[in-house]
Amino acid sequence: MASTKCSRLLPRRARPQLQRLASRPYSAAARATEFLQTHSPDLTESQKAVREAIGKICQKYPDEYWLAREKSKEFPADFYHDLAKGGWLGICLPEKYGGSGLGLAEASTMMQTIAESGGGMQAASAVHINIFGLEPVAKFGTEQQKKRFLEPLIAGRERACFAVTEPNTGLDTLKLQSKAVRNGDHYVLSGQKIWITTAQTAQKILILARTTPISQVKKSSEGLSLFYTDLNDSLPIQITEIDKMDRGAIDSNSVFFDGWKVPCRDRIGDEGHGFKLIMHGMNAERILIGCEALGLGYAALRRAALYSNERVVFGRPIGQNQAIQHPLADSWMNLEAARLVLAQATRMYDDGYPGGEYANAGKYLAAEAAFKACERAVMCHGGMGYAKEYHVERYLREVLIPRIAPVTKEMICNYIGQRVLGLPKSY
Numbered sequence: 001m002a003s004t005k006c007s008r009l010l011p012r013r014a015r016p017q018l019q020r021l022a023s024r025p026y027s028a029a030a031r032a033t034e035f036l037q038t039h040s041p042d043l044t045e046s047q048k049a050v051r052e053a054i055g056k057i058c059q060k061y062p063d064e065y066w067l068a069r070e071k072s073k074e075f076p077a078d079f080y081h082d083l084a085k086g087g088w089l090g091i092c093l094p095e096k097y098g099g100s101g102l103g104l105a106e107a108s109t110m111m112q113t114i115a116e117s118g119g120g121m122q123a124a125s126a127v128h129i130n131i132f133g134l135e136p137v138a139k140f141g142t143e144q145q146k147k148r149f150l151e152p153l154i155a156g157r158e159r160a161c162f163a164v165t166e167p168n169t170g171l172d173t174l175k176l177q178s179k180a181v182r183n184g185d186h187y188v189l190s191g192q193k194i195w196i197t198t199a200q201t202a203q204k205i206l207i208l209a210r211t212t213p214i215s216q217v218k219k220s221s222e223g224l225s226l227f228y229t230d231l232n233d234s235l236p237i238q239i240t241e242i243d244k245m246d247r248g249a250i251d252s253n254s255v256f257f258d259g260w261k262v263p264c265r266d267r268i269g270d271e272g273h274g275f276k277l278i279m280h281g282m283n284a285e286r287i288l289i290g291c292e293a294l295g296l297g298y299a300a301l302r303r304a305a306l307y308s309n310e311r312v313v314f315g316r317p318i319g320q321n322q323a324i325q326h327p328l329a330d331s332w333m334n335l336e337a338a339r340l341v342l343a344q345a346t347r348m349y350d351d352g353y354p355g356g357e358y359a360n361a362g363k364y365l366a367a368e369a370a371f372k373a374c375e376r377a378v379m380c381h382g383g384m385g386y387a388k389e390y391h392v393e394r395y396l397r398e399v400l401i402p403r404i405a406p407v408t409k410e411m412i413c414n415y416i417g418q419r420v421l422g423l424p425k426s427y
């Protein structure tokens, strides 16, 4: 339950709402948002308050809302603006620019709760970039850039997308081929990106491009630069939506650009140091996406448990059969184990630990545990698992995202093999 003390830690605009919630001893909102982790025994007071407040907002956007959005393919602007109104879009960004300056611990709870509410990856992806995507701007931008870029983002007036992946180089990020050539007070960008989430609807783009050819740098991580700049129809940029399996409300795109002038004042940090800046937020991003996977896994498990209690075949609830009950129990244990690794990674990140082993391991474990939970939820619904009205088929489609992005399970194993076990680099 939210206490007055912890509500001091929360977004300013969320505080009155939290105080009202706190004055009710055990609100319906709290009951509805505790879901499967009924007691959430290890959450801090401020995480519990975040969970309760976000859960209350998400109650306005139930599964049926997300199912309808998936069909209509409309960006969930009302959901987004509700979060902005409550001050949640700047949960981790500095108070000076309208954010709340909280830690990754609170942001993780927020993203898990959003996904767990039934919003899944559609809801999480609508706000994901706001939560940690602008970390390079917040950490390495000039005072003028922070004011110019963070304030409208936190207030919900501007939305951003994040463009690193390229069609020809994929996970081999350092070989990316997009170029930015300096010409006086601007750069000229040319190249292509793929899978760029919300490029159709965002007004800003954070983009990584090569400013020094790879043949002229000592290390391939040098010579890349980062820009945060405008994205609109008047620019020489072609954005084409990719027809895909899930998240209808959230567009994914290929982005092609040629002769695109980007002012030097939109470059973040020093020229040639962009990769280091991007790396800075990577552990946080893995943790957040892991938490989103957890949310989906718990949502699937909740539906599986409800259905298994209600559905009677052969004269008894199907959940009385151990073939149904045990896989669900196993999934809860696996989700909780992943949650604990993610919680450990989050604590270490908030304490300034720079290593990536726990963030990567947590993201891997959460995505795999959530995938299994979603698959089992579909199977225990029998034929109804295939019907959209039970929502578990949507969860199963969406849970593939955290297995693929922002880094695949194979690349995480490569990382652990090399960095933790000291094995030879395999790629």
Ligand SMILES: Cc1cc2nc3c(=O)[nH]c(=O)nc-3n(C[C@H](O)[C@H](O)[C@H](O)COP(=O)(O)OP(=O)(O)OC[C@H]3O[C@@H](n4cnc5c(N)ncnc54)[C@H](O)[C@@H]3O)c2cc1C
Pocket (backbone or CB within 6 Å): 162, 163, 164, 165, 166, 169, 170, 171, 172, 194, 195, 196, 197, 252, 401, 404, 405, 406, 407, 408, 409, 410, 411, 414, 426, 427
């Ligand atoms: C829904 C969605 C949203 C996304 N949003 C964004 C976004 O907003 N911005 C952005 O920049 N990107 C985004 N991405 C891209 C995403 O980060 C990449 O798809 C992901 O990093 C994988 O890259 P790739 O698709 O090029 O795979 P590839 O690099 O082509 O790899 C293909 C397969 O080969 C495996 N593989 C490759 N090399 C090795 C190796 N050495 N050892 C073992 N296995 C290997 C990979 O693990 C993978 O299974 C998104 C992707 C999806 C699906």
